Amino acid sequence: MTCTKKQIQALLKHSKTATQEAAAARAGMSVRTARKYLKAGGQMADRPEWKWRKTHKDIFAEVWPEIAVMLKTDPGVQAQTLMQWLIDDKGESFHWGQIRTLQRRIKQWRALEGPDKEVMFRQTHVPGRQSQSDWTHCNELNVTIAGRPFPHMLFHFMLVYSRWETAHISASESYETLTCGYTRAVAELGGVAEEHRTDNLTAAVSNHGSAHTFNERWCAFLQHYDVKPSKNNPGESHENGSIEKSHDLLKNAIAQALILRRSRDFASVVDYEKFLRRLLELRNKQRRGRLAEEMEVLKDLPSRDWNDPIEQRTTVTRFSTVTLDKAVYSVPARLIGVRLRALLYPETVRVFLGPTLVLEMPRLEQGCKKINYRHVIGWLVRKPGAFAAYQYRDELFPSLIFRRAYDALTSWRRERADKEYLAILNHAAMNNEQDVESALELLMTHEHLPLFSAMKELAQTKQPDVPNVQIEVPDLCSYDELLSHLQRAPKEANS
Numbered sequence: 001m002t003c004t005k006k007q008i009q010a011l012l013k014h015s016k017t018a019t020q021e022a023a024a025a026r027a028g029m030s031v032r033t034a035r036k037y038l039k040a041g042g043q044m045a046d047r048p049e050w051k052w053r054k055t056h057k058d059i060f061a062e063v064w065p066e067i068a069v070m071l072k073t074d075p076g077v078q079a080q081t082l083m084q085w086l087i088d089d090k091g092e093s094f095h096w097g098q099i100r101t102l103q104r105r106i107k108q109w110r111a112l113e114g115p116d117k118e119v120m121f122r123q124t125h126v127p128g129r130q131s132q133s134d135w136t137h138c139n140e141l142n143v144t145i146a147g148r149p150f151p152h153m154l155f156h157f158m159l160v161y162s163r164w165e166t167a168h169i170s171a172s173e174s175y176e177t178l179t180c181g182y183t184r185a186v187a188e189l190g191g192v193a194e195e196h197r198t199d200n201l202t203a204a205v206s207n208h209g210s211a212h213t214f215n216e217r218w219c220a221f222l223q224h225y226d227v228k229p230s231k232n233n234p235g236e237s238h239e240n241g242s243i244e245k246s247h248d249l250l251k252n253a254i255a256q257a258l259i260l261r262r263s264r265d266f267a268s269v270v271d272y273e274k275f276l277r278r279l280l281e282l283r284n285k286q287r288r289g290r291l292a293e294e295m296e297v298l299k300d301l302p303s304r305d306w307n308d309p310i311e312q313r314t315t316v317t318r319f320s321t322v323t324l325d326k327a328v329y330s331v332p333a334r335l336i337g338v339r340l341r342a343l344l345y346p347e348t349v350r351v352f353l354g355p356t357l358v359l360e361m362p363r364l365e366q367g368c369k370k371i372n373y374r375h376v377i378g379w380l381v382r383k384p385g386a387f388a389a390y391q392y393r394d395e396l397f398p399s400l401i402f403r404r405a406y407d408a409l410t411s412w413r414r415e416r417a418d419k420e421y422l423a424i425l426n427h428a429a430m431n432n433e434q435d436v437e438s439a440l441e442l443l444m445t446h447e448h449l450p451l452f453s454a455m456k457e458l459a460q461t462k463q464p465d466v467p468n469v470q471i472e473v474p475d476l477c478s479y480d481e482l483l484s485h486l487q488r489a490p491k492e493a494n495s
Helices: 005-014 020-027 031-039 064-073 079-093 096-112 175-189 216-224 237-261 269-285 288-295 373-382 400-412 414-430 433-445 452-459 477-494
Strands: 130-137 153-159 165-170 195-198 205-208 211-214 228-231 310-315 321-324 327-330 339-344 348-353 356-362
Touching: 005 020, 005 031, 020 031, 064 096, 079 096, 130 175, 130 237, 153 175, 153 237, 165 175, 165 237, 165 269, 175 216, 211 216, 216 228, 237 269, 269 288, 310 321, 321 339, 373 414, 400 414, 400 433, 414 433, 414 452, 433 452
Parallel strands: 130 195, 195 228
Antiparallel strands: 130 153, 153 165, 205 211, 310 339, 321 327, 339 348, 348 356
């Protein structure tokens, strides 16, 4: 028996004032062991080193050099494969009863001579530093709604330090569900971490060849919360290890809770969500201490939600433009001088006159401009001399074809180019822009001058013939005959 240093010290102490039996009992050892320690002065004699002794002949000794070569060539080869090779190649000397011995030999070889295994590095997590999120498929839970299978995913969010987590049912791995899941999670938490990590989701990352960069929409979304985006390297899911491991733990907890519930069927999706909320509350109760540390350093939520619009009021200038969030937009000329109310959403701008929506357009970044030629072309046709020095002239080329057509007209006759091009642009505004573009491209492809008259002839679309529809006047007498027949029918039935 090997005793601890503390036991030996207690034995030596009590042996001075008590019998060996009493000293051994107080030290927690047998009398025989106590006698040996006392005889050795408190130290046991060193035990002889244990030596391994072979009791059987090494049946793989002759073939091991060949096996070692195979293992070095391909360390992934399995013992079953090598055993089958030995049986097929070496005859009756080997059989499947020796597989365990071969497995032990291979395990020992890999430990002594095999390649290095991947090393994981334990990370030091700092409160409030990082949150992580990802989707996890839950089809294996076999949840049903009103008796029907309910294949679904969970958007899973967690704080790395405290391991506080939440989850919401999600239908797809899209940008919309990503932003919605994050918004709901931080609203439930009441704060945001400095950094948020995902894997290389197409909803957040643009994957172009070997370049993996965050897309602008995801960066703009996290910028609203003053959060830095982060991602793991492609194919290295362990770099997002906290949430990956938490997936398994959460789904296992759900599976166990379903077993205790004794039913995997729910009356509705709402009932299933309530079930998940109760489970998450129980799991998060164990994390209150570390969560309290983290809540002290989390950033506050912004004053408005991501999808809440910014309201601005503006007056349309005499240039038929409005400036919203330092970006310039054109509006119909009939609104010049009118006071408008604009709602700026993350991706769209909606302009109202009182309660009436008068315009909806994509939202621009600060410093950009968008002039719709349809808003000003009517007046430019009347004032063609203003086009040459128009501040937003470059915005009046809907596509490269229109720009090339204008350059061709300028090379032909500069003094006539503006009028010709404005006539073409006006025709596009009044009719079909695609037809005008196709006509211009066809003219320039055949090296013809893109004049308005030539374009108009090509862009003309044949108006469909109006069919001659004749509607005959119905004979109302037939209705009188039908009514009289219906009135006679009950009388004949009674008689």
